[in-house]
Amino acid sequence: MSFSTRLQIGQAPVFRMGHVINVLQMSGAELEDHLMQAARENPFLVMRRRRNAVVRAGNALDLPDVDRADAPTSLFDHVLRELAGLLAHGGAMERLVLALVEELEPSGWLGRGAAEIAAELGLAETLVAQALRLVQHRISPAGLFARDLAECLRLQLEDQGLRDAEIDKLLDCLELLETGGLAALTEATGLSGDRVEHHLARLRRLDPKPGVRFSTDLTLLRAPDVRVEPRGDGWIAIVKPTFETEVSVLPEVTGGSSPELRLALKQARALKQALDLRKGALEQIMHYMVDVQSDYFRDGPEALHPLSRSVIAEGTGFHLSTVCRVLNGLLVEGPHGIFEARMLCAQTASRGAEGGPSKPRVLSRLRAALSEESPACPLSDQGLADRLCAEGLRVSRRVVAKYRHELGFAPASQRRLRA
Incomplete structure (x- = not known):
């Protein structure tokens, strides 16, 4: 009997796991682009456009070409793209950035300050404040992630190189303009009336709510991804494909096939498996959200319960970043119309009061x-x-x-x- 050593390398499990992670973290638009590129390069992948009515009213000729839209379609999608470099660090940085993104309101401002966010995360306030400052200077347009109007305007002035000591004095007393007018602002800042008017004219050219420009979401023009229907005493979420194409894998060719073809088939099967796992994650997350917010589907917005993405991640077992990506751009059709799934993530009115009203x-x-x-x-x-x-x-x-x-x-x- 003779013994010999042989080195055998197996990459299939790691390859499949890499596909699963990548596909789970893609938004709908990113996944669409990825699938189209994969289909062009892999002979075993077949893409078929999903047939559904995109237009619900009006003339289709009056609507933009949604399938060709390259720009981010929502504030949430935009900030995730802009902050992808910070999220790629993983660990504490990813956790901090996602926590800040979760607090972002439609205006582009944060819903609460660094102290409250730090208390919820169990981190030092200085660490959260540093992360916030980094995000504010990485993001565009300037002014996103501000905590109030003065900070929003100050960030825009910094970005334009127009911030100085005089305008800082004015921003510190800006609330006096509503109650006391120009005279109160002049007295509080110690500046002349002409200088105050000069700075106010500059401030009026800025955008007080930079997040509003993303409020027109082109995804609202396409068919919903999830339909919520009554079932017995509750509600059920029926999930459609989250992308505009269906993927199928051709069977293996007969006879002797080359190593390149065998590798392409493995890659096609791995991608199909990753897509199935993504669909499973979407179904679990939506079923959990529908169970928590069942009162909303029966009684309307007043019945929304407080629900954060962190709670969804804990309840479903998925990572917070996976929950955020799955909900990004996801449309739901229910008894009260079509809306973005993130609307079900209602904030608590008093953040410090656990179990308070939404x-x-x-x-x-x-x-x-x-x-x-x-x-x-x-x-x-x-x-x-x-x-x-x-x-x-x-x-x-x-x-x-x-x-x-x-x-x-x-x-x-x-x-x-x-x-």
């Missing part, structure tokens, strides 16, 4: 209270907070003031004057 519910009740108030005797912010508390919605006066401003209602004193 932001959509508080906004809805606050809008109703402001619409029903007497013009001659409008409710103060504290009065509005007390009224919401009587309805079982415990929120602070500060939160009420913030949401009142979001709804476009002036303070009580100004509403009384207008009456």
Whole structure:
């Protein structure tokens, strides 16, 4: 008996795992491009366009060519593309960046400050503040990830090289412009009236809410990816393909095949397996979200429960980045119309109060209270907070003031004057 050594290298498991990770982390648009490129290079991959009605109203000739859209279609998609380099570091950096992205509001501002985010993550506030500063200077347009109007404008001035000591003084007192006018701002800053007017003219050319430019989402023109229907006493999510093509793998050729063809077949099968795993992840995540938000599908936005992507990741067992990618650009059709799946991730009105009411519910009740108030005797912010508390919605006066401003209602004193 003779013994010999032989080195045998197997790459198939690692190759398949790499496909799964890459496909899970791709957005719908990125996956579409990846599949089209793979089909051009691999003879065993066959791509078929999904047939469905993209247009629900109007003339198709009036709509843009959605399939050819190269630009990011939403604020969330845009920031993930812009911050891909930071996310690629993994570890604490990826965790911090994803936490900041999750707090991003449609205006482009952060929903809460570094201290609150640090407390939730269990990290030092200085570390979160440093990560935020890095993100603010990596992202474009300038002003995204600001915590308030002054910081948003300051970031844009820095980007244009126009920030100086005078305009910093003005930004620190900017809220006085609404209550006391130009005179109060001039007195607080110690600048002349002409200089204040000069700086205000410069500020008015900036964008106070840079995230709004991404609010027109072209994905709203295509068919939904998930349909939610009633089933018994609950609801069920029926998942369609998340991309506009279907992929099939041709059978292996008969007879002797070359090593190149055998490798191409392995790659095609690995990609198909990764797509199936991605579809499974999407189904699990959507089923979990529909179970948590079943009251919404029955009663509407007021019934939304607070639900963060971190909670979804914990409940489904997927990584937070996977949850974020799966929900990116995903459209859901339910009894209340078509909406982005991320809308189901409702924020808590009072972030520090665990188990508190959701932001959509508080906004809805606050809008109703402001619409029903007497013009001659409008409710103060504290009065509005007390009224919401009587309805079982415990929120602070500060939160009420913030949401009142979001709804476009002036303070009580100004509403009384207008009456």
